[in-house]
Amino acid sequence: MNEDNLKISNQLCFPLYACSKEIIKKYKPLLDNLDLTYTQYIVMMVMWEQQEINVTNLGKILYLDSGTLTPVLKKLEEKKYLLRSRNKSDERILNVKITKKGNDLKNEAKDIYQHMSSCISLSKEDSITLYNLLYKILNTIS
Amino acid sequence: MNEDNLKISNQLCFPLYACSKEIIKKYKPLLDNLDLTYTQYIVMMVMWEQQEINVTNLGKILYLDSGTLTPVLKKLEEKKYLLRSRNKSDERILNVKITKKGNDLKNEAKDIYQHMSSCISLSKEDSITLYNLLYKILNTIS
DNA sequence: ATAAATTAAATTGTGTACAATTTAATTGTA
DNA sequence: TACAATTAAATTGTACACAATTTAATTTAT
Numbered sequence: 001m002n003e004d005n006l007k008i009s010n011q012l013c014f015p016l017y018a019c020s021k022e023i024i025k026k027y028k029p030l031l032d033n034l035d036l037t038y039t040q041y042i043v044m045m046v047m048w049e050q051q052e053i054n055v056t057n058l059g060k061i062l063y064l065d066s067g068t069l070t071p072v073l074k075k076l077e078e079k080k081y082l083l084r085s086r087n088k089s090d091e092r093i094l095n096v097k098i099t100k101k102g103n104d105l106k107n108e109a110k111d112i113y114q115h116m117s118s119c120i121s122l123s124k125e126d127s128i129t130l131y132n133l134l135y136k137i138l139n140t141i142s
Numbered sequence: 143m144n145e146d147n148l149k150i151s152n153q154l155c156f157p158l159y160a161c162s163k164e165i166i167k168k169y170k171p172l173l174d175n176l177d178l179t180y181t182q183y184i185v186m187m188v189m190w191e192q193q194e195i196n197v198t199n200l201g202k203i204l205y206l207d208s209g210t211l212t213p214v215l216k217k218l219e220e221k222k223y224l225l226r227s228r229n230k231s232d233e234r235i236l237n238v239k240i241t242k243k244g245n246d247l248k249n250e251a252k253d254i255y256q257h258m259s260s261c262i263s264l265s266k267e268d269s270i271t272l273y274n275l276l277y278k279i280l281n282t283i284s
Numbered sequence: 285a286t287a288a289a290t291t292a293a294a295t296t297g298t299g300t301a302c303a304a305t306t307t308a309a310t311t312g313t314a
Numbered sequence: 315t316a317c318a319a320t321t322a323a324a325t326t327g328t329a330c331a332c333a334a335t336t337t338a339a340t341t342t343a344t
Contacts, residue, residue: 011273012165012262012264012269012272012273012276013162013165013166013169013258014184014187015273015276015277015280016158016161016162016165016276017162017166017184018204018205018280019158019162019276019279019280020155020158020159020161020162021205021301021302022205022279022280022283023154023155023158023159023279023283024155024159025301025302026283027155028302028303037328037329037330038330039329039330039331042156045156054292055292055293055294056291056292056293062160063160063163063164064330064331064332065293065331065332065333066292066293066294066295067293067294067295067296067330067331067332067333067334068330068331068332069293070293070294070295071294071329071330072329072330075329090291090292090339090340091292091338091339091340092291092292092293092338092339092340093291093292093293093339094292094293094294116155119283120154120279120283121278121279121282121283122154122275122278122279126275126278127154129271129275130154130272130275130276131153131154131157133264133268133271133272133275134154134157134158134160134161134272135157136263136264136268137161137164137165137262137263137264138157138160138161138164140263141164141165141168141261141262141263163331163332167331167332170332170333179298179299179300180300181299181300181301182299196322197322197323197324198321198322198323206300206301206302207301207302207303207323208322208323208324208325209300209301209302209303209304209323209324209325209326210300210301210302211323212323212324212325213299213300213324214299214300217299232309232310232321232322233308233309233310233322234308234309234310234321234322234323235309235321235322235323236322236323236324285344286343286344287342287343287344288341288342288343288344289340289341289342289343290339290340290341290342291338291339291340291341292337292338292339292340293336293337293338293339294335294336294337294338295334295335295336295337296333296334296335296336297332297333297334297335298331298332298333299330299331299332300329300330300331301328301329301330301331302327302328302329303326303327303328304325304326304327305324305325305326305327306323306324306325306326307322307323307324307325308321308322308323308324309320309321309322309323310319310320310321310322311318311319311320311321312317312318312319312320313315313316313317313318313319314315314316314317314318
């Protein structure tokens, strides 16, 4: 890897970090309407798709550990969107299951979907390129 | 904006967020050697370049507000890398100035520069493309 | 069979991140 | 020139994010 390449690689972390934060900040007023934080929202996004999952697998999908997920899941359970229960055949494992109220929330989240895209003003081609590059990093990061 | 475009835009936030966190996690052992957190490190990166700056301008560069910066700057002052002092002509403004010890730290940070690039395994072309797309978002986010 | 090793969550402690508010200084305006 | 409005940091409160440790359950290897 030459000097130029080294320089640009080192300059990638900061815009990734800033971009991620700025977009999440844009989500905030929309998520406030649903009384969800961004972390709670991405958990719900997984739950709408998976319906049921354990903490370890949820963490692998979201790149979050139990230290982060445990309090978030407890909060979503308080809001009656999720149910937490120990796996019968292995009590170490905590199963998380979405409730009817949790699935109903998906309809209310449709607005977020519409409004979010308007804040990222990339063409379809650029968006796909960016998406692919990000997953190239995520899949190869050692 | 059509349905496809809308879908991909909405899928960008999560990999940005995950990517940013995973790369920062890679930084950690390297930064631990310098006894710096990632946030302290990016502040020092600006200081190595600017030498002197006030909190508002530092925040604009780093996309961070005083609520985040104040405690970080206090910690860097404790470590003798920075000096904090009120602007004589406008006492509301806090000037931050790098010390000799702070500038000396730059040499010790050279290893980080080398090691970081090896964890992002993108070609030079891909890195530049990603860099440009990220700044396109940062510069146009409403 | 049982002690050691492993695994899964939860807990603890530190450090952001940011909205909202507060404090203090400065500027604009009637 | 007072006094309202604005500005800059700091403070307060909430919510992650994650390393390290703990607790409890399960598996592995004698």
